[in-house]
Amino acid sequence: MSDRFTGTTGTSLVGGTERHASRSLSTLFASVAGVAAALALAPLWVGDSRVLMGVAVLGLTFACYTIGFNLIFGSTGQLFLCVGALAGIGGYSGAILADTVGLSIIVSVLLATLAAGLSGGLLSWIAVRRSLGVIFTGIITLIFSLTFETLLLGLGELTGGENGFLIESGSDTFLREQIPPYYLMLALVASFLLVHGLLRRSHIGWAFRALRDDEVAAELAGVNVARYRIYAGLIGSAMLGMAGATYAFTEGRISPNTFGFAEVDVVVIVMLAFGGIGTLFGPILGAVTFTIIDEVLIEFGQLRLVILGALIVVLFLWIPRGVVPTVRSTVEKRRRRKSDDSQPDQDQQETLQPLGEMNNKGG
Amino acid sequence: MTAVILDGMVLGLQFGLLATGLTLVYGLGGVLNLAYGQMAVISAMVVLFAMDAGIPVLPAVGIGLVAGGLIGLFLDLTIMRPIYRAQGEARVLLSLLLTLGVAFIVDGFLNWRYPLKALNLFIGGGAVEILGVPMRRGSLWASGITLVTFAILFAFFRFTNLGRAVRSVIEDEEGAKLVGIDPRRMLRLILVLSGVLAALVAITRSMVIPVDVQAGFSITVFALIVAVVGGLGSVPGALLAGIILGIINTIAATYIGTFLSLVILLVAAAVTILIRPSGLLGVKG
8 A cells, every 4th residue: 555655666557678778879879860760751741731740840849748758757757747837937938038038049948948957856856855756746746737827827928828928039030931840859859869868878777777666775775866866857857848948939829728737748648658658769659649640630620539538548458558668578579489489498598689689679 | 804714614615525536536446537527527417418308406416416426337347447457556557547538538528519518506595694704505505515425424434334344445455355345346336436426526516606518627636636635545634625725725815816826725735745745634644
């Protein structure tokens, strides 16, 4: 019973088997480049349509959000239900700094990133200091989200309230053209993936895995659990803020709904859980899949929500761990069975070898 | 000042009732039911349709309560099966995702089919004076029903064998099993009870403000916050937290006004959780 409250036990939903730590540097770069190259082809397909390009940019923005959330929740088990709010801190402070204060766009985005990073780091610090479990971190951050949303609506003079904020800065640059924003967002996605991949390879990644698998054991082994949680909160939130601010400048108009809890957090959780919590490429898979599903369902009008809900139920009943871990373990099992059949004596060697290969491809 | 406190109590009793159905299911099964608000909304719609069909108010309300219980039973027989198979944190997460899916289905369907429906059980007649303060009849009825409900719940948990069995599972599931209690049956009972309570939330709320088909999400969120502030799994905690937050909200709304009253309510909730992470009357100290 107490485990449920403190959230110290390892869980089967989060992560799964983790063998990517030993992924070599060149493989990491190659796989990120491969994913980026595949995504770079999208404009060839939908580049003619302004609407669809807008959807694609939003999809990549959600990929960024999901990577940031994955770094916080997937790596260190802090359930941040304020993804939209942190992205909104980025978006709104970027817009206000550029338009109202008059700073350049680049400086505004950087300051917005800093603001979101510090807010997330502060939340993380509070959660760690009070040793809040998963659910309580979730509730505190949910309250943070609701407070942020209320303030956005209430401080209408600064934020434009319900009507939203029209961003003047950048309106005559490439940021408002049809195709370039897509590649800008793609660059963000690729660099976030690289940052996450490199983090996983570093000592920070080892600490993340150790504290997620067994917090007490990690603490006993000398891992400063508190410090690494706050690192994850800082870096992940900075990603959220940067993505939110960049999206704001490409879109030109933001409103409380752009960063609303129902519009962002719920979607991000579904995307991550679909792709595989704690995996490197799961967020991309989830974001791309759900962006496409959502777009296909648009012609169903109001029924879209019904179909989306039914899909969520079916998917999580069928693959509760997410696609990436499920596919990985299925492939593993199949290879093991094959090697069992062919050469029972060299069982060990045969299974180890293909595993290394598969890791390079999968994930 | 008396008026503000009384208004706060009225709101607080509503908050308390809101949180009870959610807190019981979490305390017992470790399941966060994000479709809780939608259970309430469906029940409200059932009452509305029954009344449209010419059934008098009281029987219609009865049908709504039964409908709430049936929704709970339905959830228990369907998505709760795989959820209970998972353990600990995985269970919380899976329940969160699956009930979220259910909430989407319900919200999407109601918005598609009946976007403008709202249940409205306003009770006419002049105001009644309590301690020199004029109170609306609807609020008094809602508070009265809530108080009676809490009295019945306390009696159930304290004096009946079934209620004691439920409490024993909340305290220690393994221990309860050892003395011959089937936790799975208790979970089903509580989910049905939670459905009935959700229906009651919708009905008492509609005596004060109309309950429309979009109300589900906000009901769930407020229920969640009150439940956590009170201590997940604790019914007295839910009542206490509800009343405290209700009074804080009314005081803030009266003396400060505007959007800041909601901010103050949220901050008060956050501060309580940070000071006492297990909630006001949480099981774990």
